[in-house]
Amino acid sequence: MTHTALAHVDARFQLAFEGFQLAVDLQLPGSGVTALFGHSGSGKTTLLRCIAGLQRPDSGFLQVRGQVWQDSTKGVFLPPHQRPLGYVFQEASLFPHLTARKNIDYGRKRTAQAATAVELEAIVAMLGIEHLLDKIPAQLSGGERQRVGIARALALKPQVLLMDEPLAALDLKRKQEILPFLERLQRELDIPILYVTHSPQEVTQLADHLVVLETGKVVASGALAEVLTRLDSPMSQGKEASSVLQVKVWDHEPAFHLSHVGFAGGVISLPYQQATAVGTPLRLRIDARDVSLTLQQPVQTSILNVLPATISGMAKPVSGQVVVRLNLGGVPLLAHITQKSAVQLGLKVGMTVFAQIKATAIV
Amino acid sequence: MLSPSDWSAIWLTVKLAGLTTLILLVIGTPLAWHLARTRRWWKAPLSAVVALPIVLPPTVIGFYLLITLGPKGPIGQLTDSLGWGTLPFSFTGLLVASVFYSLPFVVQPIQNAFETLDMRLMEAASTLRATPLDAFFSVAIPMARPGFLTASILGFAHTVGEFGVVLMIGGNIPDKTRVVSVQIYDHVEAMEYAQAHWLAGGMVVFSFIVLLLMYTLNRGIRMPKI
Numbered sequence: 001m002t003h004t005a006l007a008h009v010d011a012r013f014q015l016a017f018e019g020f021q022l023a024v025d026l027q028l029p030g031s032g033v034t035a036l037f038g039h040s041g042s043g044k045t046t047l048l049r050c051i052a053g054l055q056r057p058d059s060g061f062l063q064v065r066g067q068v069w070q071d072s073t074k075g076v077f078l079p080p081h082q083r084p085l086g087y088v089f090q091e092a093s094l095f096p097h098l099t100a101r102k103n104i105d106y107g108r109k110r111t112a113q114a115a116t117a118v119e120l121e122a123i124v125a126m127l128g129i130e131h132l133l134d135k136i137p138a139q140l141s142g143g144e145r146q147r148v149g150i151a152r153a154l155a156l157k158p159q160v161l162l163m164d165e166p167l168a169a170l171d172l173k174r175k176q177e178i179l180p181f182l183e184r185l186q187r188e189l190d191i192p193i194l195y196v197t198h199s200p201q202e203v204t205q206l207a208d209h210l211v212v213l214e215t216g217k218v219v220a221s222g223a224l225a226e227v228l229t230r231l232d233s234p235m236s237q238g239k240e241a242s243s244v245l246q247v248k249v250w251d252h253e254p255a256f257h258l259s260h261v262g263f264a265g266g267v268i269s270l271p272y273q274q275a276t277a278v279g280t281p282l283r284l285r286i287d288a289r290d291v292s293l294t295l296q297q298p299v300q301t302s303i304l305n306v307l308p309a310t311i312s313g314m315a316k317p318v319s320g321q322v323v324v325r326l327n328l329g330g331v332p333l334l335a336h337i338t339q340k341s342a343v344q345l346g347l348k349v350g351m352t353v354f355a356q357i358k359a360t361a362i363v
Numbered sequence: 364m365l366s367p368s369d370w371s372a373i374w375l376t377v378k379l380a381g382l383t384t385l386i387l388l389v390i391g392t393p394l395a396w397h398l399a400r401t402r403r404w405w406k407a408p409l410s411a412v413v414a415l416p417i418v419l420p421p422t423v424i425g426f427y428l429l430i431t432l433g434p435k436g437p438i439g440q441l442t443d444s445l446g447w448g449t450l451p452f453s454f455t456g457l458l459v460a461s462v463f464y465s466l467p468f469v470v471q472p473i474q475n476a477f478e479t480l481d482m483r484l485m486e487a488a489s490t491l492r493a494t495p496l497d498a499f500f501s502v503a504i505p506m507a508r509p510g511f512l513t514a515s516i517l518g519f520a521h522t523v524g525e526f527g528v529v530l531m532i533g534g535n536i537p538d539k540t541r542v543v544s545v546q547i548y549d550h551v552e553a554m555e556y557a558q559a560h561w562l563a564g565g566m567v568v569f570s571f572i573v574l575l576l577m578y579t580l581n582r583g584i585r586m587p588k589i
Contacts, residue, residue, distance in 0.1 A: 054486050080489040081497075087490035093483045097505045106501070107491030156491065 007066040009160065009192055013050045015057040015216075022046050022057070022216040028209065030065055033186045033193045035207035035224075037200075037235070043216040044196045048162050051194065052087050053080040064160055065192075084113075086153030088163040092145035094137040100148045101133040108155045115155045123154045126188070127181055143174035147181060154189075161185075161193045167202060182206055200240045204228070204285045205363040210235075229325055229332035236325070236334055237317035241288040243333045244363070249273065249280045258304075265328025266307040270360060283363050290358040291335035293324065295345055297354050305357035309333065311349050314342070322347075326355055365561055371538050372546035372562075379454070379542060380522040383461040387469040387518050388511070390462075395470045396499070399477035414467045421464065425531025428460050432532070450532075457533040457540050461522045469518040476510025477503065509581045516577045520570060 008027050015022040022043045028034045036044040049055035051062060053070070056077065062070040064085075069078045094103045104124075108114040115123060124130055127147045137145055146166055153161060166182070167175045179202075185193065186206055197203060203210060203224070210227040212220040212235060220233040225244050228235055235241060245268075247261035252272065259273040261282060268284070276282070298306060309326035316322055322342040324335040333355060347353070365373075398410055416424055432450040433439045439449045450456030480503055488498035504511070526544040533540030535549070543562055550559035 052490055054489070080486070081492045081494055083490075085490065087487070089483060089487060091483070093481075093487040095484060095487070095502060095506075097508075106488070106493075110492035110497070152491065 007063075009051075009065070009194075010061065010063040011047070011051060012062075013047065013057040013060040015046065015050065015055070015060075020046075020216060022050070024213075024216075024218050026211060026218060026221060028192065028194070028211070028221075030192050031190060032208035033195050033206050034209040034211060035203045036194060036196045036211050036213060037198065037203050037207075038213035039198055041215065042213040044198075044213045045164055046216075047213065048164050048194060048196050051160075052085060052162055053078060053083050067159075081110075084111075084156070084159045086156050086158035086161045088146070088149050088153050088161070088166045090165045091169050092137070092142075092149035094140075094145055094148060094152070096137050099134050099136050100129065100140065103137070103148060104133075104152045104155050107152060111156055113157055115157050119157070120155055123151050126184055127151050141174065142170050143177045146170065146174075146178055150181070150185070154185075158191065160191055161189065163193060163195045165196050165198070167199070168197070179205065200235065200238075200242065201363075203235075204242055204244050205283075225332055229334045231313050231315040231323060231325055236288070236323055237315070239289075241323070241334055241336060243286050243288065245284045245286065245331060245333070247282050247284055249276050249278050249282060251278060263329070263331060265309070265331045265333070268307075268357065268360060269304045270362070273362070285361045285363045286333065286357055287359070287361075288323065288334035288336040290360075291326075291333060292356045292358070293335055293337060293341070293345065293347070293353045294356060295353060298356070301356070303356045303358060305360070307355050307357070309353055309355045311347060311351045311353060313349060314347065326353070328355065366558065368537060368541075369546060369558065369562060372541050372543050375454075375538065375540075376523055376542040376544075379457060379461060380519045382458055383465055383522045384469070384515055384518040386458070386462050387465060388515065391466065391469040391514065391518075392473060392504075395473035396477055396503070398470070399474045399480075413470050416464050417467050421525060421527030422531055424464055425460065425528040428456075428463065428528070428532050432456055432459065452532070452534045452536060452540065454533075454539050457529060457542075460528045460532045461525060464525055464528050465518045465521045468521045469514040472510045472513040472517065473507060474510075476507035480506055512580055513577055516573055520573050523566070523569070 008030050010027050012025045013022055020043070024047055036047060038044045046055060050057050050060060059072040060070050061072065068076060069083055070076055095106065098106065108120070124133070127150055129144065129147050129151055132140060132144055132148065140148065150166070167178055170178065183206065195206060207224045210220070210222065210224045211218060212227060212233055214234065220227045220230055227233055229243050230236060245263050247263045247268065250260040250262040250267060252259045254272060257272040259270045259276070260267050261270060307328055309328045311324055312327040313325040314322055316339065320339050322337050322339050324337060324347065326333045326335060335355060394413070398406060429451050430436050431438045434443065434449050443449055450459055484502050484506065485498050488502045489495070493501060524544065529540065529542055529545055535541050535545050543566065547559050547562045550562065
């Protein structure tokens with residue numbers, strides 16, 4: 001991903017239905033993947049529909065990369081078909097009466113600045129759908145349809161890509177089939193992607209920026225590593241609480257079937273990443289319950305990854321449980337420990353401890 | 364076999380049914396879309412008005428059309444002042460009456476098709492830069508194709524089968540308003556049973572083929588739901 005200087009996406013919406021209110025005021029980065037995360041009823045899809053113009057809020061302001069799309073104080077409202085965006089729906093919503101190719105061309109031939117034939121070829125190749133172009137949607141699997149749906153949105157060369165739980169309707173196998181394509185999108189596209197999801201796993205895998213929504217309100221918004229580990233964010237308290245580390249492959253130790261990766265907080269050993277060259281950036285997810293704490297550097301332990309850290313915060317979301325936020329050379333890491341351990345070790349904010357990491361996952 | 368006046372009646376019937384169907388497709392499509400989409404209070408009363416010809420005796424429709432289109436009726440006075448004369452007992456009058464009479468048979472199948480249309484597809488079209496009208500023609504209408512086929516066939520066939528309305532508003536004028544159903548009536552009145560058989564039998568065969576066509580074609584092009 002190239003980092004050109006881009007304006008932000010500014011979105012302010014007020015909307016009230018019966019029993020539901022959306023009130024958001026967000027500034028989102030002009031590139032990378034922003035995950036809009038929340039449970040059902042949090043308003044994340046409504047927010048996305050407002051950005052697309054599919055839903056008209058009671059009042060709102062929307063500016064994308066310097067262009068005002070909507071300003072209720074001035075009576076400005078671009079209808080969806082005039083907004084230079086791409087939208088990927090939860091159920092691919094392909095036109096059943098058209099082949100995959102004609103689905104992709106539907107939007108392409110309706111906009112002047114759409115992808116050229118060469119660009120389209122690259123999009124089709126990136127999504128691996130060359131062999132599907134002459135099939136109709138009924139002949140495609142759910143995952144294939146979703147890939148065609150993504151190609152259809154990208155063929156517009158949109159200025160922002162909106163994705164509404166593109167994986168939610170797929171089974172685990174199909175999800176695994178699509179995720180690599182989404183990761184490529186994240187790396188190769190120079191436009192902001194707003195990605196609605198209720199899956200923490202997709203968030204840690206894809207997002208650069210995270211917005212957490214609850215009952216129509218933004219409860220946290222910021223860089224992924226930061227928001228994931230904020231103690232007041234619901235994501236740091238649940239069973240699936242985790243931290244994300246951006247690391248680089250340091251070296252390999254094939255004799256022990258290990259690879260070592262480094263980041264500001266130290267070096268971590270991973271199962272051997274034979275196919276990954278030294279210097280390759282990787283993203284690691286570390287579940288908070290896989291991190292334990294000791295006061296002294298353990299000398300005889302089977303755990304390889306022991307890193308020095310300072311405690312930067314603690315919270316007790318449920319009785320018996322303590323969430324500890326650690327600082328490893330400026331990088332935040334969460335640990336879930338029992339309240340008894342916290343008391344026995346006398347943990348306090350500012351203390352220096354050692355974080356033992358039992359397991360990591362490359363995402 | 365068929366006499367020249369029989370052929371004339373057949374041609375007139377085909378012309379009447381064809382034109383009626385065409386007009387109904389043009390005015391019935393927006394009406395069906397509106398009925399399928401609106402949530403306003405007038406949906407039920409409007410639906411009821413559209414469906415009236417299904418339950419009313421054709422003579423009732425014919426009677427009121429005769430009064431409104433006639434020299435003393437509001438529309439009759441309007442057409443007269445425009446120099447068009449009055450419509451009853453003319454082919455145009457018959458056409459107007461047929462449009463009313465067959466309206467529900469065209470509107471309802473199209474409305475059903477529009478009601479089952481997944482509105483997310485229309486939203487998808489709008490995010491793909493299609494204006495609402497563009498999306499209507501490029502997505503809603505192609506998706507509703509089976510409904511349009513049924514509507515055309517039913518509208519045509521129902522117009523071919525009308526009798527009471529024709530007698531009330533069209534009368535029995537050769538080459539102008541004497542359609543097949545009236546011609547059969549005339550043959551029977553004149554005890555020309557053989558002549559009546561040719562036309563009546565023809566109608567049975569025609570109707571059967573039309574319905575057969577409709578059921579076979581509609582099964583073939585049913586849209587898979589995604």
